[in-house]
Amino acid sequence: MHQPSRLILTADPSSGALDESACHRVRNIIETEPRWLAPGAAVQFETEASVTRRHIAPALSGLPIDINVVADCDRAKKLLVADMDSTVIEQEMIDELASLTGRRDEIAAITLATMRGDLDFKQSLRRRVALLTGLTTAHLEEVAAHITLMPGAAPLVSTMRANGAVTALVSGGFTVFVEHVAARLGFDRHFGNVLDVEAGRLTGRVFEPILDAMAKRDLLLDLAHECGLAPANVIAVGDGANDLPMLEAAGLGVAFRAKPAVRTAMLNSPTGAVIDHADLSALLHLQGLPSWGG
Ligand SMILES: [Mg+2]
Structure with a gap:
């Protein structure tokens, strides 16, 4: 007996790729009826865990459609860590x-x-922060004012909170x-690295301990514990x-328009998902939640 699963197809609705024709091609393989979660953006099919992306991908070859299979059990998560x-x-x-500072190319290459x-x-962080020495708090405010939210970020956070998730x-x-971003999007909790500032200028140092990959994973596990949740309840x-370590620790780890190593790891993980084409509202669809269309 195979575990029930859901096949979720997501896309950018403006591409026109996710339509009845795409659904028809998939239905020919798995023989269940599609259920639209958002027109042109997300559709799901009931299936079994034995059906994988590899079975479906050839039918949608060349189309800008994300293909993910998620377990039906514990599907709506209670904690989002982003x-x-x-x-x-x-x-x-x-x-x-x-x-x-006039050194964008140099620093951006290190970031990438x-x-x-x-x-x-x-x-790498210490080295890049050292190159920012002398920037002022006014500079920080100036760049903060130009932050743009990822499409789908606002409905992702608001819908999960409305459903009782942290x-x-x-x-x-x-x-x-x-x-600044946590306040704009309404996140319950936020964590980051602290820049050292003296007399209104960056000293070129960042406070220790630096929040790195393992610290991100540990925060996920600590937050889950604090909320009385198993990691399986975390997206x-x-x-x-x-x-990557925090994605691997979560019940559903989503590589979003990710760097190749991260994308590959989540493609190959039984608890991973990969979103290349849709916006962040796809994370709601992976959980079976409709989006508010924002
Ligand atoms: Mg990032």
């Missing part, structure tokens, strides 16, 4: 700060290598921005290598 930079916001804030998993996070923003970025989302 990365910030390039996940719930569209920027890498350290790169935005770097553009004020770090998020791909090619550099040690703590060493939401936490857990970032390797800086508290000055994490607080985590991120894009970078420093998110």
